[in-house]
Amino acid sequence: MSNFADRLQRRIDELGNPSCLGLDPLLSYLPESWHKEFDFTKDEDIYLGLKRYCFDLISAAADIIPAIKPQMAYFEQYGSAGIRVLQDIIVQAKSVNMLVILDGKRNDIGSTASAYSDAYLGENSLSADALTVNGYLGSDGIVPFLEKCHKNGKGIFILCRTSNPSAGELQDLKLSDGRLVYEAMADLIAEWGSNLTGEEGISSAGAVVGATWPQQAKALRERIPQSLFLIPGFGAQGGTAANAIAGFDQNGRAAIVNASRSLMLAWKKHGLKHDDFAEALRLEAVAMRDSLREALAL
Amino acid sequence: MSNFADRLQRRIDELGNPSCLGLDPLLSYLPESWHKEFDFTKDEDIYLGLKRYCFDLISAAADIIPAIKPQMAYFEQYGSAGIRVLQDIIVQAKSVNMLVILDGKRNDIGSTASAYSDAYLGENSLSADALTVNGYLGSDGIVPFLEKCHKNGKGIFILCRTSNPSAGELQDLKLSDGRLVYEAMADLIAEWGSNLTGEEGISSAGAVVGATWPQQAKALRERIPQSLFLIPGFGAQGGTAANAIAGFDQNGRAAIVNASRSLMLAWKKHGLKHDDFAEALRLEAVAMRDSLREALAL
Numbered sequence: 058m059s060n061f062a063d064r065l066q067r068r069i070d071e072l073g074n075p076s077c078l079g080l081d082p083l084l085s086y087l088p089e090s091w092h093k094e095f096d097f098t099k100d101e102d103i104y105l106g107l108k109r110y111c112f113d114l115i116s117a118a119a120d121i122i123p124a125i126k127p128q129m130a131y132f133e134q135y136g137s138a139g140i141r142v143l144q145d146i147i148v149q150a151k152s153v154n155m156l157v158i159l160d161g162k163r164n165d166i167g168s169t170a171s172a173y174s175d176a177y178l179g180e181n182s183l184s185a186d187a188l189t190v191n192g193y194l195g196s197d198g199i200v201p202f203l204e205k206c207h208k209n210g211k212g213i214f215i216l217c218r219t220s221n222p223s224a225g226e227l228q229d230l231k232l233s234d235g236r237l238v239y240e241a242m243a244d245l246i247a248e249w250g251s252n253l254t255g256e257e258g259i260s261s262a263g264a265v266v267g268a269t270w271p272q273q274a275k276a277l278r279e280r281i282p283q284s285l286f287l288i289p290g291f292g293a294q295g296g297t298a299a300n301a302i303a304g305f306d307q308n309g310r311a312a313i314v315n316a317s318r319s320l321m322l323a324w325k326k327h328g329l330k331h332d333d334f335a336e337a338l339r340l341e342a343v344a345m346r347d348s349l350r351e352a353l354a355l
Numbered sequence: 356m357s358n359f360a361d362r363l364q365r366r367i368d369e370l371g372n373p374s375c376l377g378l379d380p381l382l383s384y385l386p387e388s389w390h391k392e393f394d395f396t397k398d399e400d401i402y403l404g405l406k407r408y409c410f411d412l413i414s415a416a417a418d419i420i421p422a423i424k425p426q427m428a429y430f431e432q433y434g435s436a437g438i439r440v441l442q443d444i445i446v447q448a449k450s451v452n453m454l455v456i457l458d459g460k461r462n463d464i465g466s467t468a469s470a471y472s473d474a475y476l477g478e479n480s481l482s483a484d485a486l487t488v489n490g491y492l493g494s495d496g497i498v499p500f501l502e503k504c505h506k507n508g509k510g511i512f513i514l515c516r517t518s519n520p521s522a523g524e525l526q527d528l529k530l531s532d533g534r535l536v537y538e539a540m541a542d543l544i545a546e547w548g549s550n551l552t553g554e555e556g557i558s559s560a561g562a563v564v565g566a567t568w569p570q571q572a573k574a575l576r577e578r579i580p581q582s583l584f585l586i587p588g589f590g591a592q593g594g595t596a597a598n599a600i601a602g603f604d605q606n607g608r609a610a611i612v613n614a615s616r617s618l619m620l621a622w623k624k625h626g627l628k629h630d631d632f633a634e635a636l637r638l639e640a641v642a643m644r645d646s647l648r649e650a651l652a653l
Contacts, residue, residue, distance in 0.1 A: 081467065130467045134474035136442055136481055137435040144434055164460050164489055166519040169379065169428045176432035183434050191462055193491050193514055195521030216491055221464040223493030230539055231531040238536060241528055 058210030060255030061187055062285050065156055065212070066310060067257070068123040073355065074346040075305070077158065078118045078338075079289070079317025080127040080146070082107055086321055088331040104138040111146045114321065117335035119153035121342045124186075126287075126315050129161040144182045157185040158287065162216060164191035170201040178205035178213075187212035189265060189287065192242055192249075199249050203262060206253055212261040212285065215246050217277065220267025220290030239273070240280065247281040259285050259311045266304045268296025268314060274304035278311075286312035291345070292319025298345075298352040309353040316345055356508030358553030359485055360583050363454055363510070364608060365555070366421040371653070372644040373603070375456065376416045376636075377587070377615025378444070379426040380405055384619055386629040402436040409444045412619065415633035417451035419640045422484075424585075424613050427459040442480045455483040456585065460514060462489035468499040476503035476511075485510035487563060487585065490540055490547075497547050501560060504551055510559040510583065513544045515575065518565025518588030537571070538578065545579040557583050557609045564602045566594025566612060572602035584610035589643070590617025596646040607651040614643055 058064075069075045084097055087110050095102040115125060127146060132139035150157045163173045175181065177188045192199055192215045202213045218228055218239040228239040236244070243264060250262030263285030266274045274288070286304040290296040291314050301314045319326070323341035324334045356362075367373045382395050385408050393400040413423060425444060430437035448455050461471045473479065475486045490497055490513045500511045516526055516537045526537040534542070541562060548560030561583030564572045572586070584602040588594040589612050599612045617624070621639035622632045 081470075083470075128463075128467055128470075130461070130463055130470035130474065133438075133481070134470045134477075134479065136474075136479065137438040140431075140435040140438045162462050162489075163428070164462070164514075165426075165428055166517065169426055172379075172381075172426075172428035172432045176428065176434075179432075181432065181434065183431070191460075191489050191491055193489055193525060194517050194519055195524030195526070197519040197521040216462075219464065219492050221492055221495040223495040226493030226543065227491055227536075227540065228493070230536070233529040233531050238525075238528070242525060245524065 060253070061206065061210055061212030061261040062259040063255035063257050064186070064210070065124065065285070065313065066259055068154070068156060069313065072121065072123050073350065074122060075313050075349060076122055076342070076345050077124045077126050077313045077315040078114065078122045078320055078342070079315045080111055080114065080125055081131045081317045081321065082110055083131065086110065088334065090332060100136070100138040103135050104141050107135065107139065107142045108145055111142060112149055113335045114338055115146065115149055115153060115155065117338045118342055119155055121339065121346060122155070124156040124158055124313060125150050126158045126160050128317065129159060147183065147185055158187045158189070158214070159185040160189045162189050162191050164194055164198050166194055166197040170198050174201045174205045178202060178209060178211040187214060189214045189216065191216050192245060196249070203249060203253070206261050212263065214263045214265045214285070214287040215242070215249070217242050217246060217264040218266050218270055218273045220269045220294055220296065224267065224270070243277055243281050246284055250284055254283055259283060261285065263287060265289065268301040269294060271300040271303035278304050278306060282306065287315065288312055289315045292316040298348040302349065302352045305353060309355055314349060320345070358551070359504065359508055359510030359559040360557040361553035361555050362484070362508070363422065363583070363611065364557055366452070366454060367611065370419065370421050371648065372420060373611050373647055374420055374640070374643050375422045375424050375611045375613040376412065376420045376618055376640070377424045377426060377613045378409055378412065379429045379615045379619065380408055381429065384408065386632065388630060398434070398436040401433050402439050405433065405437065405440045406443055409440060410447055411633045412636055413444065413447055413451060413453065415636045416640055417453055419637065419644060420453070422454040422456055422611060423448050424456045424458050426615065427457060445481065445483055456485045456487070456512070457483040458487045460487050460489050462492055462496050464492055464495040468496050472499045472503045476500060476507060476509040485512060487512045487514070489514045490543060494547070501547060501551070504559050510561065512561045512563045512583070512585040513540070513547070515540050515544060515562040516564050516568055516571045518567045518592055518594065522565065522568070541575055541579050544582055548582055552581055557581060559583065561585060563587065566599040567592060569598040569601035576602050576604060580604065585613065586610055587613045590614040596650040600647065600650045603651060607653055612647060618643070
């Protein structure tokens with residue numbers, strides 16, 4: 058398969074939309090009518106209900122948004138039923154030409170990192186296009202994923218400066234050489250990704266850089282110009298379009314902005330009924346796309 | 356439920372053995388005869404084969420070793436079949452009085468960290484006694500787990516100085532205040548765990564400190580004296596008993612040493628047949644226990 062960053066950037070260009078649909082499903086997000094139809098004390102009904110919900114979201118977004126980002130915790134919390142849903146939505150997303158970025162923030166070493174890379178960037182039922190990972194363990198925890206990126210045309214996004222309020226407790230500590238901890242992580246990311254740059258000039262070993270920290274994002278873009286950025290925190294976490302685009306390159310490329318709750322729960326904002334959550338997602342997805350286009354002056 | 360650190364330390368004391376059985380199962384670890392009996396192209400057979408293998412290991416170890424540490428990657432790589440095995444072995448381990456430390460190195464924020472804490476430290480089918488986590492995201496990523504530790508008598512082990520060769524690439528960087536990055540992480544761990552100290556004087560929010568770095572482990576024990584240490588890297592990764600005990604307190608307590616491959620694959624070392632892997636595990640578990648006792652001069 059061709060380079061992940063090439064595939065993602067080209068799909069972004071086709072749709073004119075550098076945004077990503079985060080899937081963080083909870084049973085409480087499903088319409089009330091479904092809670093009458095299904096019996097969520099049963100694993101099989103959890104599987105069927107969550108699957109229908111995610112499939113509806115994917116169908117509604119597929120001609121607008123280039124990628125989905127399933128947040129693995131939300132599937133893992135439902136045990137094997139949740140993992141079956143995840144397997145099915147990976148297949149479904151591919152069938153409608155959406156790329157799949159699994160948000161697992163995995164991190165481990167040697168044979169264990171290999172097991173993770175087999176699980177999520179290999180040939181198995183849970184194989185996605187890309188995975189988020191945590192670089193705290195250094196190269197041992199990253200190289201097994203890089204090998205899969207090379208061999209299978211996959212991508213990784215390594216946590217750099219995260220979107221949450223306490224991100225700085227460790228990430229902003231100042232090193233004796235003048236760098237901050239997240240800048241040192243960025244330098245490692247650039248090194249790890251140096252051989253994964255595709256035809257679009259973007260590396261498939263990218264960085265997670267929160268939409269809530271525009272100054273840091275801007276500085277990181279200059280520091281590691283070829284890295285693909287995954288930018289979470291848009292919408293419910295408070296990131297605006299103006300803040301989210303701070304991590305894009307000067308051509309308005311090399312980054313993708315994720316929104317989860319603001320898309321899944323758009324029916325509230327748009328004054329629609331809960332049953333019309335998929336229609337509302339389309340309205341909000343177009344609004345998000347247009348706000349990013351405007352901010353990027355595209 | 357009572358404090359996790361109390362429950363673990365008391366079981367360690369009962370068995371006179373501060374060691375932990377790591378479960379990192381691969382289909383290739385199953386005896387050849389099983390590969391004839393099962394058809395591992397089928398999910399159901401993967402489930403049945405892995406379950407029998409893990410149950411055999413647990414049964415063989417239950418009267419010697421106080422805890423198991425399933426490495427989640429190895430279960431996740433088999434998709435929903437692997438997760439079903441994990442659910443079953445959590446139940447099985449509890450029934451034979453072994454504590455379960457899930458090694459997932461999870462890390463995320465806010466509602467997502469809550470979803471993980473519900474999944475692994477809650478009331479669900481995958482609820483264990485403790486979970487390994489990564490603190491790179493700061494308090495936002497840890498507090499939801501601490502709440503479960505308080506409420507449900509659970510524990511967490513936060514990555515501090517890991518056992519792998521490249522651990523130092525980020526963890527050993529020197530800060531402008533003179534600390535190293537992993538020392539700053541240790542200080543955060545002590546702070547996070549300050550309200551989780553039980554009757555044994557040990558906090559249930561502990562640290563992962565590799566058996567391969569005895570000098571760092573010794574200094575960390577002095578730095579954060581009340582933290583429970585999970586010490587991986589014994590055996591196959593090269594950690595010896597003398598190195599592994601560097602992180603114990605002066606009374607030879609407050610730490611547990613994990614071995615995975617050296618126990619699972621003990622039949623090779625002991626010259627037994629592959630089919631006798633469980634018997635070999637008993638031999639090796641006793642040898643490991645005795646070597647730790649000797650090193651601790653107990």
